[in-house]
Amino acid sequence: MKLFTARGKFLLPLFLLALHQIFSAEANPLSLASAAFSAIALSVSFVYKDQLSCYFAECCGKQWVDFNHTGFKEALAAKVYGQPLIGRLSEAVQEHWNNRHPAKALVLSLHGPTGTGKNYAVRILADHLFKRGGRSRYFHLFSATVHFPHSRLLDTYADQIHEWVRGNVSLCGKSVFVFDEIDKMPHSLLDVLKPFVDYHEHINGIDYRRAIFIFLSNSGSELIMRRMVELKRSGHDRSDTSNMAKFDHLLSEHVYSDNSSALRSSALLQHHLVSRFIPFLPLERDHVIGCIKDYLKASQPAHTGEKDLVDRVLNELPFVPNDERFFSSAGCKRIVDKTLMVLNDS
Ligand SMILES: *[C@@H]1O[C@H](CO)[C@@H](O)[C@H](O)[C@H]1NC(C)=O
Ligand SMILES: *[C@@H]1O[C@H](CO)[C@@H](O)[C@H](O)[C@H]1NC(C)=O
Ligand SMILES: *[C@@H]1O[C@H](CO)[C@@H](O)[C@H](O)[C@H]1NC(C)=O
Ligand SMILES: [Mg+2]
Numbered sequence: 001m002k003l004f005t006a007r008g009k010f011l012l013p014l015f016l017l018a019l020h021q022i023f024s025a026e027a028n029p030l031s032l033a034s035a036a037f038s039a040i041a042l043s044v045s046f047v048y049k050d051q052l053s054c055y056f057a058e059c060c061g062k063q064w065v066d067f068n069h070t071g072f073k074e075a076l077a078a079k080v081y082g083q084p085l086i087g088r089l090s091e092a093v094q095e096h097w098n099n100r101h102p103a104k105a106l107v108l109s110l111h112g113p114t115g116t117g118k119n120y121a122v123r124i125l126a127d128h129l130f131k132r133g134g135r136s137r138y139f140h141l142f143s144a145t146v147h148f149p150h151s152r153l154l155d156t157y158a159d160q161i162h163e164w165v166r167g168n169v170s171l172c173g174k175s176v177f178v179f180d181e182i183d184k185m186p187h188s189l190l191d192v193l194k195p196f197v198d199y200h201e202h203i204n205g206i207d208y209r210r211a212i213f214i215f216l217s218n219s220g221s222e223l224i225m226r227r228m229v230e231l232k233r234s235g236h237d238r239s240d241t242s243n244m245a246k247f248d249h250l251l252s253e254h255v256y257s258d259n260s261s262a263l264r265s266s267a268l269l270q271h272h273l274v275s276r277f278i279p280f281l282p283l284e285r286d287h288v289i290g291c292i293k294d295y296l297k298a299s300q301p302a303h304t305g306e307k308d309l310v311d312r313v314l315n316e317l318p319f320v321p322n323d324e325r326f327f328s329s330a331g332c333k334r335i336v337d338k339t340l341m342v343l344n345d346s
Helices: 008-024 029-047 049-056 069-079 087-098 118-129 151-171 189-197 221-233 247-257 285-299 309-315 335-345
Strands: 106-111 139-143 176-180 212-217 276-279
Touching (some): 087 106, 087 276, 118 139, 118 212, 151 189, 189 212
Parallel strands (some): 106 212
């Protein structure tokens, strides 16, 4: 009689109430049936209380939080242009997700020039981790210039981050925290994360090891750009991943030595707590054309077939280096403004 053990303290009074109703009713079949029915419904709702509340509101269970690795990989390949190394992002998440007892939280650091798809990839990740995507209560995005703009408030921010991470991970171990523009964060603020991403089984009873922390920044962009220009000049293509293999190694070395890098002097780096560095490469014309076409298809369907429109938008975008013009200097970032401008002018 499981009903009368664990949840007995709720069920017993209900049961007695139902009995009382049954016997105090004038024993007409209708009221008997309705009393019996309400007793059953009440008992069922108590036994399945958790499942019921998960049915109506987001909870940490599988029906709301479940990683779709295949879907994520496919979406990245279809939507994020020019990033042959991005598979490492889905691999890292998959490995961590499948591990029921990871040794520590997953910490990913995404680096690259602006407009290359870092934020976009993270949004796609949210869509494939949480049923509610980026609107999930377990997905947290902080932007340095919005949330942590004043370096004199370092201590306040550190307390906030500490409290938010603690509070949210205690609600759901599989929470995701994204810190955008970490190169613009007050120096050493990220150090507050160290205990949460270190090899601790738990801190005050809370296990942080299933959480995911993602850092986004432009640091390392010059290195990535320089290396890509060299490869391009010597006729190598980014899809030849043997050229790319050394990239994350170069990047992590660079992050350690770059004086301007937010991570350089951080405790996370010094204690090797960043699980992976993932480079985002500058975009070439064809990639930007892909972005422009996607945008037209999604937001300006009336103009998708228009001749020259894509070329006119491309002409508005700066490419570097000056003579060879290999790479869009803002990646796919400004295409919405530029397309609207071109459409207005015509
Ligand atoms: C995972 O994503 C793929 C591709 O979007 C989709 O076909 C599949 O139904 C998804 N699986 C689950 C369990 O949602
Ligand atoms: C969870 O994080 C959000 C910020 O994303 C914060 O506003 C909220 O208070 C946190 N919740 C808990 C329970 O700490
Ligand atoms: C960083 O600063 C040190 C001195 O503080 C200097 O020796 C080193 O060359 C600098 N490194 C870079 C990559 O600028
Ligand atoms: Mg950005």
